[in-house]
Amino acid sequence: MTMKNTAQRTSMGKTRLTLGRWLGAAFALYALAVLIYLPHASSVVAMAAGPDGGDATRGGEVFNKRCTGCHSLDGEKEGPRLRGVFGRKSATVPTFKYSDALKKANITWDADSLNKWLTDPEKFVPDNDMDFRLVKDDERADVIAYLRKLSSK
Numbered sequence: 001m002t003m004k005n006t007a008q009r010t011s012m013g014k015t016r017l018t019l020g021r022w023l024g025a026a027f028a029l030y031a032l033a034v035l036i037y038l039p040h041a042s043s044v045v046a047m048a049a050g051p052d053g054g055d056a057t058r059g060g061e062v063f064n065k066r067c068t069g070c071h072s073l074d075g076e077k078e079g080p081r082l083r084g085v086f087g088r089k090s091a092t093v094p095t096f097k098y099s100d101a102l103k104k105a106n107i108t109w110d111a112d113s114l115n116k117w118l119t120d121p122e123k124f125v126p127d128n129d130m131d132f133r134l135v136k137d138d139e140r141a142d143v144i145a146y147l148r149k150l151s152s153k
């Protein structure tokens with residue numbers, strides 16, 4: 001009688017243990033699947049939004065609204081042409097007359113330098129000739145994504 005009870009209890013304990021292991025394993029698999037899947041999910045979002053969070057399509061609209069008063073993509077206006085500016089060295093369009101300040105600045109235009117420039121050109125390169133600021137963070141990110149896209153052929 002006593003022996004039987006003990007045996008039953010033991011086998012029930014074993015059953016619980018096994019179930020616990022299964023649940024543990026299932027959870028581990030689930031967690032693993034989430035871990036493997038998540039980076040893909042976020043990289044899909046990142047691809048749509050551009051490497052630094054900007055949206056190139058919206059950036060094109062920002063460019064047309066805010067920059068084309070002084071810039072065009074392929075010719076000189078009050079400011080230099082901007083196609084290919086992403087990755088280009090500052091003040092290197094030969095047909096444009098840059099300020100001495102920008103000629104001496106020696107910047108490579110990337111996401112970081114463009115962001116600083118557009119936030120406050122005067123602070124980034126004192127005495128330059130671009131009298132304009134793009135104050136909204138999302139507009140800067142978008143227009144930078146647009147310029148970047150135009151540079152990647």
Ligand code: HEC
Binds near residue numbers: 071080132
């Ligand atoms: C009010 C006129 C004006 C507006 C508006 C303007 N810019 Fe400019 N931009 C200039 C001028 C002038 C220069 C040349 C600055 C110098 O020589 O110091 C310049 C230079 C630049 C340069 C450096 C180019 C190079 O070859 O080194 C970049 C990049 C640039 N602008 C981006 C933009 C973007 C993007 C916008 C719109 C969000 C914009 N600018 C709006 C006048 C303007």
